[in-house]
Amino acid sequence: MLTFEEKLAIIESFPELQRKDISLGRINFHYEESASDKKNVVYHLHPNGNGFVYAELLNGYEVNDKGMTNIRDFTEEELRTIIQKSILSLAPKTTVESSIVGDQFEEKWINQDNFTLVLVNEDDMWNVYAGLNLDGTFNSYAEAAEYLDEEGFSRL
Incomplete structure (x- = not known):
């Protein structure tokens, strides 16, 4: 401790x-x-x-x-991780995120290098964005979550 x-x-x-x-x-x-x-x-x-x-x-x-x-x-690692995730969960959306997400469902995912991706439900598809760039499109939430998990990301 x-x-x-x-x-x-x-x-x-x-x-x-x-x-x-x-x-x-x-x-x-x-x-x-x-x-x-x-x-x-x-x-x-x-x-x-x-x-x-x-x-x-x-x-x-x-x-x-x-x-x-x-x-x-x-x-120490657990404490640093949870504080960082907590801050990110409370942070205002960036202009980029707001322009992509709008009123759609969205989740932030983060990796161990503190790189954040946004998962957005758009028109019955699940899109993963890195900033304004579309990283991937999936037919279901489960497929998108599996991809993010395999890439080393976890939900905030």
Whole structure:
């Protein structure tokens, strides 16, 4: 388990986050550029090493009623990954994404190099975009998800 100081150093390495000291020595970290009212990425980081990261929009994490997952036993890599995914899940859509997605269903997928692809449902087809470039078209969500998985991407 990482110590409080180690977790704090990892979290503070994300320049997008702003530290907010709260009661009992706990610390929150906000993402002020969030596209939603939700701004807390790290919640109640406590000197005993306990704390939470917002993961409601992410796949693969157990969340509480506030959409937070406990990070008490996370490794450095796990902590960096969930914070990065949390920030991306709250980030406003880029102009490129907005022009492609519009009001269509969309999912963001990310690989270990932090490259993001967008999966969009358009006209009964599933399209994968890398920026404005169409990367692939699939007949079903399952086919598109299998392709993304095989290419090393995971859903945010």
